[in-house]
Amino acid sequence: MTELVSIRDLKVEATSDAGRRIEIIKGVSFEVKEGEIVSLIGESGSGKSTIALSLMGYARTGCRISGGEVMLDGRNVARMGERARAGMRGAVVSYIPQSAAAAFNPAHRILTQVVETARIHDLMSEAAAKARAIELFRALALPEPETIGFRYPHQVSGGQLQRLAAAMALITHPKLVIFDEPTTALDVTTQVEVLRAFKAVMRERGIAGVYVSHDLAVVAQVADRIIVLKDGAVQEEGATGQILHHARHPYTRELLAAFHPSPRAGEPIETNPAAETPLLDVSDLVVGYGGLKADGMPQITAVKNVSLRLEKGRNLGIIGESGSGKSTLARAVAGLLPPASGKVSFEGRMLAPSAGKRSRQDLRDIQIVFQYADTALNPAHIISDILGRPLKFFHGLRGSEQDVRINQLLDMVKLPRALRDRRPAELSGGQKQRVNLARALAAEPKLILCDEVTSALDTVVAAAVIDLLKELQRELGLSYLFISHDLSTVRAICDEAAVMYCGEKVEQLTPAKMDSGGQHPYTRLLFSSVPKLDPRWLDSFEHDREAVSAA
Amino acid sequence: MRTVLFQLLVGRLAIGLATLFIVAIVVFSATMLLPGDVVEVLLGQAATPEAIAGLRTAMHLDDPAPVRFVHWLMGLLQGDLGQSYVNNLPVADLIASRLPNTLRLAGVTAAIAIPLSLFLGITAAVMRGTPYDRTVSILTVAVISVPEFMTATLAVLFFSVWLGWLPALSHLNHVDSIGDMMRVYAMPVISLTFVVSAQMIRMTRAGVIETLDSPYAEMARLKGASPARVVLRHALPNALGPIVNAMALSLSYLLGGVIIVETIFNYPGIARLMVDAVATRDLPLIQSCAMIFCVGYLILVMLADIVALMANPKLRG
Structure with a gap:
């Protein structure tokens, strides 16, 4: 086989907003055969x-190919005119x-x-x-x-x-x-x-x-x-x-x-639910969007009759594909989207459907962390303001007391204290997600709803955030409702996982059962679809979408 | 798609009619606030109180305001704009003699301003950050900041007084050739183009920049599309909504808001008709002019919405 692509010592330079030039590709060489x-x-x-992109002679705005050669099909793309x-x-x-x-x-x-x-x-x-x-x-x-x-x-x-x-x-x-x-x-x-x-x-x-x-x-x-x-x-x-x-x-x-996060070493669950009131008890929850129909149900139902129980100090995973109603469920529990019917109770207290009607104590106990820290953090505020807000609102902390607590929170999420005067845009993705988490911790909640908190992060960074979540749980006795489409992260942190499909909870599983694949055809499809490191996995994959539709 | 468009049209018409009704009330109330009335203007300072009272009764000006309002509204609904108080001509005839002039001025201005704005806006967006872009941006800001009476007066000073190329006033009855027409229209059109283009240029530039930064514009470049193709075929159709809206606002200004320019150049358009009507307290004429401006505005905004809707397959459903 002959070489189709040959990259020699490729260098790409980016110009920052301040006009400084940074080399972002530092002399890369490789070949691709036909x-x-x-x-x-x-x-x-x-x-x-x-x-x-440099293989196409293309550099995004602010970048340029500054050195080396990119031979493609015998021609140097790096030295070509734009028309060519x-x-x-x-x-x-x-x-x-x-x-x-x-x-x-x-x-x-x-x-x-x-x-x-x-x-x-x-x-x-x-x-x-x-x-x-x-x-x-x-x-x-x-x-x-x-x-x-x-x-x-x-x-x-x-x-x-x-x-x-x-x-x-x-x-x-x-x-x-x-x-x-x-x-x-x-x-x-x-x-x-x-x-x-x-x-x-x-x-x-x-x-x-x-x-x-x-x-x-x-x-x-x-x-x-x-x-x-x-x-x-x-x-x-x-x-x-x-x-x-x-x-x-x-x-x-x-x-x-x-790729292989250590599974949560949870002790077996005591099967005695009647003995203690659960931390969170969701029963027959129906949530939807659009106006109400004649029977009082919403036009589009996103969550259909879902019931969940979460004991104190435990973690429940919610898994399913996009559009399965996972996030809607979390929004209903948080009171951001009042359910059409069904009940949410916390430590035995019935919670009002909408956050606006909940007591300050109820609001404090349940905090939510969103997927995209980029959009969840106000870009105009510095980190200490972002963290100071809930401290003032829930605990009335001001001045030096607040400062001390902000430093503690930054320590808790393992961020350097020097970041407190920065704005979110100056932080990396992983750091922003830690600030996002610290803001939830500022309220001193008992339950944190984690909505795809690691999905926007790189594998290594995500693994570190998961470790942090586990550590905080040990220290603070938190519980998590952990929403994710990624099975390995759910397995890494949760004691149990509920599988959602088209708005319904089809199954609830323990980690042991996750490996064996579950009962429901959708659960089996979901688990078997997760790519394995084995290169032969895709070719041997058995496809059974039809079985799911049939069920 | 038809149903979405139909629903939008019906909804807009309903809102439009409601708006017109509210505008009618506001216009009527506002004219009530004008000091003095047409009778005093007509009879002059030497009029006796008896004569004034007699004429008022004859013109139904003694009726309570709500009665006169209903009376006027009923006339409007039947297509009767009423009689001018001042010269007793039908308001419809007065407007009919002036409206074409205004439309012609607006049309000529739009025919120059729209292509010019699109060209400057798009080229500035494509050459973002270059001296050309900065020059266009600075000029548009400068033009927005200069009031139109200033532009118009400077134009007169420059072209009529110093250079002597153009007549300072627009006399439409001496138009015999295209050359004459250009001489008559040149200065009003230049002044108005200055006023309405700035906003359109800015919206076009912003809209095109946003779509040029989109992943689909990048995809088009990676498919080997030429810069012109990327802009015209991929960026522009998606920027159309805000651009057309800015155009509608600018054009509606040309229909009703050109009072100053028409006055300075003594151009016989509808805006000047309204100013004269205010001077003589000719209420039916003022009210009719205001209603016409409002109808023009509503039609343009609705057209802009329809164009934006047609350009967006998602909204077409």
Whole structure:
């Protein structure tokens, strides 16, 4: 096999707002042979997307390729004029983005956008391009391949859009396809379908690929070779099996270790629920959106008759795919979205449906931590103001008393005290999530609702946040209602997990039963869809979506 | 899609009618607050109190305000705008003689201002951060800050007084050729273009910048699309909503808010008709003009909503 891509000593420079130049890619070199799939793996900020985009001669706003050469199909993309680059983009090398939902133009029909690449480069007639698009839709296992292209992007699901983006990338017979975290935004059950479609098409057509991801297990399924990146430099490079089993570099080992979080060593649950009033008792909760119908039920029901019990000092996980009603359930418990019917009681006290009517004590006892610390923290306030607010509101702390407590809170979440005068934008993702957590702790709650708190974080950072949550629980006797779509994190922290599907709780499991797969077909599908580090896992995956729909 | 559009239209019409009714009340009440009345203006200072009282009764000005309001509203509903107090001509005829002039001025201004604003807004967005972009931004801010009487007066000073190229006043009855027309319209149109373009340029620039930063614009670049294609095909359609809204607001200003420019250039448009009506306390004329401005505004805003809706497949349903 000959080399399709050869990157030599690539350097990319970014200009900060203050006008300072920072080298974000520090001399990276690697090759991709024809028909080979190479994966770039690393956490966010490691430069993996930047390197992948440089293969198209593209640098995001504020960045530029400052050195080295990027040989693609015998031509140096780094030294090309913008017009020549545009001529290669889409034709020789094409791109599948992380979020196809954002990358499809909302104003045009899907088919128009899929064939656009072929039309820009004038590679085939409009009719030929459309015929090929439909053929690709079929190869990618999309439903209704003849007509799906006539829809607008908002009319198809996320998993389908991701495959449609692949069709858009493949329509011109490119030699190289760049996959930029193409399944990160998808549910595990959808991810399996998309990965299978990608792999089948790539293998069949012998196209080379660069697969960017932070998920080792996903990469294990598709890549021939893995390149591990950190801080804009290559840490380790090797065949997939070699990296998975004989990793040499400490950072690679850390990535692998984060993949196997230690399960929670909880003592067996005493099956004596009547003896003690549970901390949280949710019964027959119905929550929905839109106006009320004649029978008093909401137009769209997001949570249907869900009942839960959580004992003091225990953690309950809520798992399920997006749209299953997990977050809505948490919002109803917190009083942010009053339920249509059903009861929520806390330590035996009945809670008012909406937060506005709850007593200060009730509000203090239940705190919620949201998924995106970016949007949950007011960007205009400094950290000490963010933490000072709940201290003043719940405990009336001011001045030096408040200062002391803010320092304690920062210590608790293991953040340096020097951060107290910074604004959220100056913090990293993991640090922001710790501030988010510290704000919840400021109220001194008994229950914290964690809504996908680690989903936006890198594997290693997420593992550290989970460890912190466990430690705080030991010290403060907290309970967590832990919402996540990620089974391994739930397994790492929860004593029990409830599985939600289409707004209903289909099953409640202990960690031991999680491994055996559960009773309900959906639970089994969910658990079996989690990619394993074994490279043969995807090919041997048994697909039973139909069994779920039937049930 | 038809149903969504239909619902929107019906809803907007209902709100529009309600708005018109409220505006009618406000306009009527506001004209009641004007000091003096038409009788005093008509009869002059030498009028005897008896003559004033007699004429008032003859013109039904003694009726209580609510009665006169209902009377006027009923007339409006039947399409009767009433008679002018001052010269006893039907208000409809007076307006009909002036409205085309205003529409022509607005049309010429829009035909220049809209393409100009789109061009400057889009090019500034594409060349964001360059000296060109900064120049456009500074100029638009400067133009927003300068009041229109200033612009118009400076234009007269410059083109009519110093250069002597253009007539200071717009006499529409001497228009025989295209050259004449351009000479008549040049200064009012320049002044108005200055006033209405700034807002449109700013909205266009902001809207296009936002969509150019979007992932789908990046995707288009990565598909090998040329810069022009990225802007015109991918960015602009998604920025259309706010841009069209800014245009509607600017154009509605051209229909009713050009009093100062029409007055300075002595242009016989509807805004000047209204100013004259205020001077003579010609209430039916004032009220009708105000209602026409309001109807024009509502129609433009509704058109903008429809265009924004058509441009967005998500809202089309």
